[in-house]
Amino acid sequence: MKINEIIKKGIDELKENNIEEPILKMRILVANIINKNKEYITTHGEDVLDEDSKKEILSGIDKLKKHLPIQYITKNQEFMKLKFYVNENVLIPRSDTEILVEEVINTYKNEKVKILDLCTGSGCIAISLKKYIPNAIVYASDISKPALNVAKINSTNNNVEIKFICSDMFKNIGKNRFDVIVSNPPYIKRKIINTLDEEVKNEPIIALDGGNDGLNFYREIIKQSYEYLTQNGMIFLEIGYDQKEELIELIREAKRYEFIKAKRDLGNNDRIVVIRKV
Secondary structure, eight states, rough: HHHHHHHEEEEEEEETTTTTSHHHHHHHHHHTTTTTHHHHHTTTOOOOOOOHHHHHHHHHHHHTTTOOOOHHHHOEEEEEEEOOOOTTTOOOTTTTTHHHHHHHHHHHTTTTEEEESSSSSSSSSHHHHHHTTTOOOOEESSSHHHHHHHHHHHHHHTTTOOOEEEEEEETTTOOOOOEEEEEEEBBOGGGGGGGGGGGGGGGGGGGOOOOTTTTTTHHHHHGGGGGGGGEEEEEEEOOOOHHHHHHHHHHHHHTTTEEEEEEOOOTTEEEEEEEEEE
16 A cells, blocks of 8 residues: 555544544654654655555544544654654643643743643653753653553653652652742643543543642642752742632642732733742
8 A cells, every 4th residue: 555545544433433634633643653754755655555554543543533532653752853752551642731831941041940741741841941951950740550661761861861750749748849830730620520521531530630620739739749849949839811810829728928920922812820939
């Protein structure tokens, strides 16, 4: 079977199953399996696939039809111009989260700063921060050992040193104090999860479920961070599009922090809040 033939077959089957972006996904799938770039796929459509590649691509099509994210099939996702290995144990890094990372980078640049990334998942936040703030000392924690295994692979692949801790939030952080605590915690309201896109529902629920009102992890972070921050230490949080006012209220109620700013993503949705210990 030729490259263009299997791509057409895949596109037709994905369309029949109402899979979004079928053309892009087929090009990514085929390029990944034959270890070429997407441009090669376009210019070499008449090339005949070997039997192993054909079988692997057909298997990938079946997985896509079941709403498995393409990133879990290719085991790859780009974030902050870096490559990250991903599997079903971690949330797939999103471009919206780059707003969070860029804000920390712009705030500290070349400073020697100690950072804790809570709920690290794939490690994309911690690793990106270490890559772009070389003088930083970066810790990354997660309750999930399989997720931490993925993050460790990504740390090695991106040639950065991260101190990983398996911890339920602050439980195993010890007596460390940090200049920065950053987190993209689970923040989806529990009742909303079943209404999410089918592909998103194939990502780990533990990385999505923020409790009944979506604020469980923020409450814990705001309650406990004070004891783990240095004087004037900062907290950078990714939030859901409709959570800014609720977060600001939680911050005010704590009476331990100063609200610094909120920032929107490219879709003009509220995406991050930044606060400082006082």
